[in-house]
Amino acid sequence: MRTTVGIIGAGPAGLLLARQLHLAGIDCVVLESRDRAHIEARQRAGMLEQGTVDALRAVGAGARLDAEGLEHHGIELRFDGTSHRVDFPALTGRTVTVYAQTEIVKDLVALHLADGPPLLFGAEALAVAGAESGKPAIRYRHQGREATLECDWAVGCDGFHGVARAAVPAAQRTTYERGYPFSWLGILADVAPSSPELVYARGAGGFALLSMRSPTVSRLYLQVPNGTDPADWPDERIWDELDARLSEGAGPGWTLNRGPVTAKTVTPMRSFVGEPLRHGRLLLAGDAAHIVPPTGAKGLNLAVSDVRLLGRAFEALHRTGSTALLDAYPRAALHRVWQATRFSYDMTTMLHVPPGQSDFDRRMELTRLHRIAASRDAAAEFAAQYTGLPLP
Structure with a gap:
C-alpha cells in the first residue's frame, strides 16, 4: 500500500491530522494497533484550550462538543486557608472547555469512517525505515499478516x-x-x-483536584506517594481525604458531593x-x-497544537510544493512544548507538597500562589x- 502521509496512532493527534489532510485533499493512511472499542474507551484528558476547540470545529468535529462541552x-485556587478565582475572560478574553478525550476520539473516528481515508484498526506498527532516504516505509502487522505502508512522509503519533x-x-x-516524587490517585464518580x-x-496533606467529565460525572485526584496501590485506598478513605484537602480555604457552606466510584487509577508524574x-x-x-504532568492540562492540547502546525505545513507543501513550514515545524513546535513544560512544572511544584519539603520551599511555593491572587499581571500571565x- 502507498500513500502521501502515513500516520501511526489513532489518538486525538493522529485522527485530527488525518482529518485536516483529508479536507486539504492530501492522501493519508492511519495505522492503529488497538481496536475501535479500546481507543474510544481510554480515559485521558478533558480540559480543552480555546485553540483545541477551534481546531475541532474547523474539521467538522464541533457539533457534539458545542452541545455537550x-x-x-x-478556575479556583485553594491554598494557605484561602481561596482565589482566576477569571479567564477578564484576563485573556479566552475560555476553556471540559470535554473528555474519549468523546473527541469518538467524534473523529465517526467522521473518519464516514468519508475519510483508510483507518486500519488492529494494525500494529513494527518499524519505520527509510526516513533519512526520503522514502519512508512503515512495516506493520494487520490481521495476522505483515505488510508495508510506503509513504512520502511518516508521522508518529503513537506515544x-x-x-x-x-x-x-x-x-x-x-x-x-x-521525575516527581509523587503520583496522582484519580477517580471517576457518578x-x-x-x-x-x-x-x-x-492542603497540608498535599494536592487535590476537583474536576468533572459532565454535569453528572466527577473526576477527582489526590496526590499520593509513588508506588501507591489503588487497592490500598478504599472509596471511603478517598472521599475523606478529598474532603479534608479540598475543604481547606473553601467558603462557608461548601460541601463535597460523594457518590459511587466507577474507576480508580494511579498516574506517575x-x-x-x-x-x-x-x-x-x-x-x-x-x-x-513530549510528556507533561497533568497539572497544567497541557498534554492533549500540546498534541493538538503539534498536528495543527503539521496540517498547515502539509497543506502548504500540497499547494505550493514548498517544504518551508515542514522544515520550520520542529522549532515552532518545540517553542510551544517548552513553554507548556515550564508552565506544567510551575503548576506541579507550586501546588504539590513533596516528601520532606523544607519550610523555606513551602513558603516559596505559597508565595507564588499568593502573587497570582494579589497581582493582576501575575494572574494574567497564569491565565494566558x-x-x-x-x-505562531
Whole structure:
C-alpha cells in the first residue's frame, strides 16, 4: 500500500491530522494497533484550550462538543486557608472547555469512517525505515499478516513507547526528563461536581483536584506517594481525604458531593521532551515527542497544537510544493512544548507538597500562589498560559 502521509496512532493527534489532510485533499493512511472499542474507551484528558476547540470545529468535529462541552470561565485556587478565582475572560478574553478525550476520539473516528481515508484498526506498527532516504516505509502487522505502508512522509503519533520515536537513531536523540516524587490517585464518580469550575487545592496533606467529565460525572485526584496501590485506598478513605484537602480555604457552606466510584487509577508524574521532532521524512507529535504532568492540562492540547502546525505545513507543501513550514515545524513546535513544560512544572511544584519539603520551599511555593491572587499581571500571565498560547 502507498500513500502521501502515513500516520501511526489513532489518538486525538493522529485522527485530527488525518482529518485536516483529508479536507486539504492530501492522501493519508492511519495505522492503529488497538481496536475501535479500546481507543474510544481510554480515559485521558478533558480540559480543552480555546485553540483545541477551534481546531475541532474547523474539521467538522464541533457539533457534539458545542452541545455537550462545558465552557469554563475560570478556575479556583485553594491554598494557605484561602481561596482565589482566576477569571479567564477578564484576563485573556479566552475560555476553556471540559470535554473528555474519549468523546473527541469518538467524534473523529465517526467522521473518519464516514468519508475519510483508510483507518486500519488492529494494525500494529513494527518499524519505520527509510526516513533519512526520503522514502519512508512503515512495516506493520494487520490481521495476522505483515505488510508495508510506503509513504512520502511518516508521522508518529503513537506515544512514548511507539516505534516512531525509536526510529530516530539513539546517537541523534537528546532527552530531557524530570521525575516527581509523587503520583496522582484519580477517580471517576457518578456524582454531580461539587463546584461549577475546577478547584486546585494545596492542603497540608498535599494536592487535590476537583474536576468533572459532565454535569453528572466527577473526576477527582489526590496526590499520593509513588508506588501507591489503588487497592490500598478504599472509596471511603478517598472521599475523606478529598474532603479534608479540598475543604481547606473553601467558603462557608461548601460541601463535597460523594457518590459511587466507577474507576480508580494511579498516574506517575513526569516531564519529558525528546529532540529532534524530525528525522528525515519522519515527524513526531504528541506523546511520541513530549510528556507533561497533568497539572497544567497541557498534554492533549500540546498534541493538538503539534498536528495543527503539521496540517498547515502539509497543506502548504500540497499547494505550493514548498517544504518551508515542514522544515520550520520542529522549532515552532518545540517553542510551544517548552513553554507548556515550564508552565506544567510551575503548576506541579507550586501546588504539590513533596516528601520532606523544607519550610523555606513551602513558603516559596505559597508565595507564588499568593502573587497570582494579589497581582493582576501575575494572574494574567497564569491565565494566558492555562487557556493556551496562540499558534505562531
